[in-house]
Amino acid sequence: MSGIPSAIAALGPGALLAAETIPNEQALALGPTLGWLVFACALLVMAIAVLDVERVRAFWLRTEDPRSLGAFRIVFALVLLLNINNMWAHFEFLFTDEGLYLGDSARQYGAGRQFWGYGLGGEGEAAGFFDLSAVLWWAKGPRYSLLHFWDSPGFFWGYIAVFEIATIAFLLGFRTRAMGFLSLILTLGLMNRSPIYQSGADVVFRVMFVYLVLSRCGHAYSIDNWLRCRKLRRAGRLSERDGPGEGAGAIVSDDEGKDSEQPRELEAIYRRIPAWPRMLILLQLVTIYLWTGCAKTGSVWSKGDSLYYALNLDHFSRVPTQYFGYVFGTNLFRMMTWTVHFWQMGFGLMVLGLIVRWARREGLERPEQPWRRWALRACWLGLALLALAITWVGLPVHIPPDAKLSLGALRGLVAGGWLVFITLFALGWRRLRDRPVVLRLRGHEWTLDLESFCTVFLGRKLWLTLGLFFHLHILVLMNIGMFAPVMIAVYIACLNGTEVAVILRRLGMALARLGVPGMAEWVVRGEAITPTESLEFIREREAKGLRRVSQPLVGARLLPVGVLVASFAGVVAGVLARVEDVSWWAWPLVLGVALPTAYALGGRLVGGREGTKSSDSGDAKDGWVYAYGAFGRGVVMTFVAVHLACVAAWSIPDKDCTRSFRAPAREVVKPWMYRTQTHQSWNMFAPNPTRSNVFMKVFVTDAEGELWDLYTDANSPRNKIQPWFIYDRMGKITRRVTGKGKHYQKWVARYHCRMWALEHDGEVPEEVMIMKQWYRVPSPETMRKRGPYQPEDYLAKHGHQKEVYTAKCATEPDAQPTNELRRRHGLPEVDEATIHRATKRRRPRWDSRQGVESKVRKGRAKATKALRQAKREAQRHAWQTLGAQPPQR
Amino acid sequence: MPISLAFVRPTGPDLWAFYLLIGLWLAMGSAGWLLLRWLWSSEEGHRGL
Structure with missing residues (x-):
C-alpha cells in the first residue's frame, strides 16, 4: 500500500469516514490519458478554425437585425427587476451592515483576500486602503461592490433606487449602452456583497447580462432608436416604410430618386448590429443545458424519479403537489423526467441545426480548395474517433458493478455502434444534401433534404417547444424563483430579428382586434414588417464613399492564416509548458492570445480601418458585410476565442477520471472567468435531486x-x-x-x-x-x-x-450591536469592552505580505510536488490492484 | 408492480391543484400547437440565425 491509500490508512478509519467521497483510484489513474485525448480534441478544433477560417469569421463577424436582442433586452430587464425586487423583505438582511454581516466582517469574510490591504480604523490602523498597492490588490477582484465600502441602510436604499432607475432606463432603451453597464455594475454589486442568497437563476442573470450589455441591443424597440428616427425624419434623412428603401435604407439624389453626383443617404430604421453577442448567448444556453444534463448521473435520474422528488420539495411548493406524485409519480412523471434529461443533453443539436442552415443559406458550404475540404473532413472524423477513444478509456470506471455485460462486450457494443452511427451520419448527410429522399404515401409526396432534416430534427420546433413545456411546468407548479422566466426570456434570442417582428405584428393585430388602442396603422392592416437595413444599401453606401466609421464594412482585408497558426502555436506551447510545470508557461499563452490583436492594430495604424494586405491574406468573401474594421475584428475574434476556450475548460465535468487535468485547467482560466463575471456552475438537481x-x-x-x-x-x-x-x-x-x-x-x-x-x-x-x-x-x-x-x-x-x-x-x-448601530437606533451606547468583534487587524499582515506571499508560493510548490508524487504512486498502485473499486462519481 | 387504477379522490387544495395541472397541460398543448403552426408557416422574413 502506498501513496494516497497509505496516507488514508495511516490516518485510520476516521479519515475514511470524514472524507466526503472515497476517490476511485482506477478512475484517478485514467486522468492523464483522458487529459491528452481532450487536448488532442482541442488541437483538432484549432485546426478546423484555421482550415475553415472564412466560415468561422463570417459566422462571428456578421451583422443582423437588432429586433431579437431589442426584445430580449426588454424581457430580460423586466425579469431582472422581478428577480432583485422579490428580495425586498430581506434587503437589509442581505446587503447592509444591519444584516448578516457587519460592514468590516463582510469585507473580511466575504472578500477577505481582495481587502487584504484595507484597514479597519481605530487604534494603530487607519480606515481604508493602506497604500496604492493595496488599491491595486483590490482591483484584481473579483468581488467588486460599492456595498463593501458603504453599506448603511441609508446608502443601500439610495443604491437600490439608482439600480431601479438604471434598469428601467435600460428596459426602455434610453441611453441604453450606459444604462445597461450601470445596471450590470449595480447588479453585480448586490451579488458580490451577498452570495448567500444566490441560486442557478442568479448565475443565468449574471452571465447573460454580461453578453447583453456587449451587444447593441438598444438599436431596436428603444427610446434611443425612436429619438434617432425622429431626428433623421426631421432632417429628411430617414428611409420611411412608404418611401425609398421602404425603411431598409436607400441612397437617393436630391432630385428625388435618380442617382446624381451628390447622392444622399436615407438611413434605415433598424440598423444592422454585430451578431456575435447573440451567438454567445445561444452557446451559453447550450452550455447550461449540456452541463446540467451531463451532471445528472445519479440513480434517481436514471430511474426517472427526479420530477417526483422535485415536486415534493416543500420550499418549492407553489401548489400542493403530493396528489400529482401519488397519481403520476410511477408512470407519467418518469416519462417526463427521461424526456427532460434527453432534451437537456441534446439541446446543442438545435444550435448546430441553426448554424448549418445559416451557412447553406449564405452559400458558405465548403472551402474552395479540395485539400482543405479533405483536411476538414479528416479533422471532423478525428474528433469523432477521439470521442470514441475517450469513451473507450473511461468506460471501465463508468459501468456499475452489477452490470450484466462484461467490459469487453460493452466496449465492443459502444465502438461498433458509434462507428456505424458516424458512417451513417456522413453518408446520410451527403445523400440528403446531394440527392434528397422523396417519400410517397397515399398520393402525398414528401421530400427530405438536408434543409428539412435540420429544420425538423435539429430545429427549434422540437427543442424550443420541449424547453418551453419543461420551464412552464416549473413555473406553474414550483415556486423556484426566476429560473424558468429568465430561461424562457433567453429563448427570444433563439429567434432572429425578423421572426420577433412577425410575432409582435401578429400580437399587435390580435390586440387591435380586441380594441386595444395605440397600434400602428400598418400593424392593424397586417402589412409586411419593416425590413432590416439592406445589405445592398450598405454596399452601395460604401461604393459611393458615404460610410461612416462606426458602420459595417464590406470585404475588408483578413488576418493572414500564418498569424492565426502562430497564435494557436503560442497557446499550445503555453498549455504544454503548464503541463510540464514550467515557470514561464503564461508567456507563450499570453503572446499567442495577443498576437492577432497586435497584428490587427499594426494594420489599423498603417492601412486604416480596412487593414493592410499581406502576401497570404485574402479579401473577404465577395461583398460580405462585416460588423467591424480590421482592428475590431481582431479584438472581437480574440475575445470570442478566449472566452469560448475558458468556458470549455471551466465546464470539464467534475469526476475522478478528470481530476488530474480539470483542476489545473480551471486554475488557468479562473482569473478570466471571475473577472469577466462569467464563472458558472450548473449542477442543478445533480447528480441526484435532493430527496x-x-x-x-x-x-x-x-x-x-x-x-x-x-x-x-x-x-x-x-x-x-x-x-x-x-x-x-x-x-x-x-x-x-x-x-x-x-x-x-x-x-x-x-x-x-x-x-x-x-x-x-x-x-x-x-x-x-x-x-x-x-x-x-x-x-x-x-x-x-x-x-x-x-x-x-x-x-x-x-x-x-x-x-x-x-x-x-x-x-x-x-x-x-456596535455603538454605531446603537446610535443609529437611538439606543444608549455601551462600554466598548462588552462588544466583541470578529474582524482582525490587517496592517501587520499587509506589511509582511512579501514574506507571506513568498511562503505561500513555496508552500504551494511543495504541495504540488508532493501531490504529483502521491498521484504517481496511486496510479502505480491502481494498475497493480485492479480489483474491487469504489464506484465512479 | 401491478398497475392499479384505484386512486384516492382529490379533495380541497389537492383538487384545485389537480385542475390547475390539467389546465396547464391543455394550455401548453394549445401553445405548442400554435408555435408549431407558426414555425411551419412561410411568412416573410428569413428563418434561422
Missing part, C-alpha cells in the same frame, strides 16, 4: 430565560401560503445554511443576537440556537401505496431535528 425536505428553525432565549421561536423558515406555518406566488429567498438561504454552507450558521445566529438587541431596547439575549429539521420524501412507490400526504403532518410524524449551532450572545464575536 429530503430541510428546514431551519431559529430559537432565541432572552435575558429572562424565555424561549422564542422566530419562525424564520420560508416553510414555517407563519410564512407559508398556497398558492404561493412570491418567491422567498429564505428557502434557499435555509438550505444553504443547513447544507453545504455550514460556515454561515454562526453568522445567522450572530445576526439574530444583534437584531434581537436592537429591537428590545438594546438588551442582548442569552443565546440564539439554530435547529435543523428534516424529513425524507417517501419514494414514489411508497406514495402510490399509502396515498398523498400533508407535508406538515408528515414532518410531525417522520421528521427529525438537531441543534446545529448555538451562539452565546454576550461573548460571541459580532453578536452584539
Whole structure:
C-alpha cells in the first residue's frame, strides 16, 4: 500500500469516514490519458478554425437585425427587476451592515483576500486602503461592490433606487449602452456583497447580462432608436416604410430618386448590429443545458424519479403537489423526467441545426480548395474517433458493478455502434444534401433534404417547444424563483430579428382586434414588417464613399492564416509548458492570445480601418458585410476565442477520471472567468435531486430565560401560503445554511443576537440556537401505496431535528450591536469592552505580505510536488490492484 | 408492480391543484400547437440565425 491509500490508512478509519467521497483510484489513474485525448480534441478544433477560417469569421463577424436582442433586452430587464425586487423583505438582511454581516466582517469574510490591504480604523490602523498597492490588490477582484465600502441602510436604499432607475432606463432603451453597464455594475454589486442568497437563476442573470450589455441591443424597440428616427425624419434623412428603401435604407439624389453626383443617404430604421453577442448567448444556453444534463448521473435520474422528488420539495411548493406524485409519480412523471434529461443533453443539436442552415443559406458550404475540404473532413472524423477513444478509456470506471455485460462486450457494443452511427451520419448527410429522399404515401409526396432534416430534427420546433413545456411546468407548479422566466426570456434570442417582428405584428393585430388602442396603422392592416437595413444599401453606401466609421464594412482585408497558426502555436506551447510545470508557461499563452490583436492594430495604424494586405491574406468573401474594421475584428475574434476556450475548460465535468487535468485547467482560466463575471456552475438537481425536505428553525432565549421561536423558515406555518406566488429567498438561504454552507450558521445566529438587541431596547439575549429539521420524501412507490400526504403532518410524524449551532450572545464575536448601530437606533451606547468583534487587524499582515506571499508560493510548490508524487504512486498502485473499486462519481 | 387504477379522490387544495395541472397541460398543448403552426408557416422574413 502506498501513496494516497497509505496516507488514508495511516490516518485510520476516521479519515475514511470524514472524507466526503472515497476517490476511485482506477478512475484517478485514467486522468492523464483522458487529459491528452481532450487536448488532442482541442488541437483538432484549432485546426478546423484555421482550415475553415472564412466560415468561422463570417459566422462571428456578421451583422443582423437588432429586433431579437431589442426584445430580449426588454424581457430580460423586466425579469431582472422581478428577480432583485422579490428580495425586498430581506434587503437589509442581505446587503447592509444591519444584516448578516457587519460592514468590516463582510469585507473580511466575504472578500477577505481582495481587502487584504484595507484597514479597519481605530487604534494603530487607519480606515481604508493602506497604500496604492493595496488599491491595486483590490482591483484584481473579483468581488467588486460599492456595498463593501458603504453599506448603511441609508446608502443601500439610495443604491437600490439608482439600480431601479438604471434598469428601467435600460428596459426602455434610453441611453441604453450606459444604462445597461450601470445596471450590470449595480447588479453585480448586490451579488458580490451577498452570495448567500444566490441560486442557478442568479448565475443565468449574471452571465447573460454580461453578453447583453456587449451587444447593441438598444438599436431596436428603444427610446434611443425612436429619438434617432425622429431626428433623421426631421432632417429628411430617414428611409420611411412608404418611401425609398421602404425603411431598409436607400441612397437617393436630391432630385428625388435618380442617382446624381451628390447622392444622399436615407438611413434605415433598424440598423444592422454585430451578431456575435447573440451567438454567445445561444452557446451559453447550450452550455447550461449540456452541463446540467451531463451532471445528472445519479440513480434517481436514471430511474426517472427526479420530477417526483422535485415536486415534493416543500420550499418549492407553489401548489400542493403530493396528489400529482401519488397519481403520476410511477408512470407519467418518469416519462417526463427521461424526456427532460434527453432534451437537456441534446439541446446543442438545435444550435448546430441553426448554424448549418445559416451557412447553406449564405452559400458558405465548403472551402474552395479540395485539400482543405479533405483536411476538414479528416479533422471532423478525428474528433469523432477521439470521442470514441475517450469513451473507450473511461468506460471501465463508468459501468456499475452489477452490470450484466462484461467490459469487453460493452466496449465492443459502444465502438461498433458509434462507428456505424458516424458512417451513417456522413453518408446520410451527403445523400440528403446531394440527392434528397422523396417519400410517397397515399398520393402525398414528401421530400427530405438536408434543409428539412435540420429544420425538423435539429430545429427549434422540437427543442424550443420541449424547453418551453419543461420551464412552464416549473413555473406553474414550483415556486423556484426566476429560473424558468429568465430561461424562457433567453429563448427570444433563439429567434432572429425578423421572426420577433412577425410575432409582435401578429400580437399587435390580435390586440387591435380586441380594441386595444395605440397600434400602428400598418400593424392593424397586417402589412409586411419593416425590413432590416439592406445589405445592398450598405454596399452601395460604401461604393459611393458615404460610410461612416462606426458602420459595417464590406470585404475588408483578413488576418493572414500564418498569424492565426502562430497564435494557436503560442497557446499550445503555453498549455504544454503548464503541463510540464514550467515557470514561464503564461508567456507563450499570453503572446499567442495577443498576437492577432497586435497584428490587427499594426494594420489599423498603417492601412486604416480596412487593414493592410499581406502576401497570404485574402479579401473577404465577395461583398460580405462585416460588423467591424480590421482592428475590431481582431479584438472581437480574440475575445470570442478566449472566452469560448475558458468556458470549455471551466465546464470539464467534475469526476475522478478528470481530476488530474480539470483542476489545473480551471486554475488557468479562473482569473478570466471571475473577472469577466462569467464563472458558472450548473449542477442543478445533480447528480441526484435532493430527496429530503430541510428546514431551519431559529430559537432565541432572552435575558429572562424565555424561549422564542422566530419562525424564520420560508416553510414555517407563519410564512407559508398556497398558492404561493412570491418567491422567498429564505428557502434557499435555509438550505444553504443547513447544507453545504455550514460556515454561515454562526453568522445567522450572530445576526439574530444583534437584531434581537436592537429591537428590545438594546438588551442582548442569552443565546440564539439554530435547529435543523428534516424529513425524507417517501419514494414514489411508497406514495402510490399509502396515498398523498400533508407535508406538515408528515414532518410531525417522520421528521427529525438537531441543534446545529448555538451562539452565546454576550461573548460571541459580532453578536452584539456596535455603538454605531446603537446610535443609529437611538439606543444608549455601551462600554466598548462588552462588544466583541470578529474582524482582525490587517496592517501587520499587509506589511509582511512579501514574506507571506513568498511562503505561500513555496508552500504551494511543495504541495504540488508532493501531490504529483502521491498521484504517481496511486496510479502505480491502481494498475497493480485492479480489483474491487469504489464506484465512479 | 401491478398497475392499479384505484386512486384516492382529490379533495380541497389537492383538487384545485389537480385542475390547475390539467389546465396547464391543455394550455401548453394549445401553445405548442400554435408555435408549431407558426414555425411551419412561410411568412416573410428569413428563418434561422
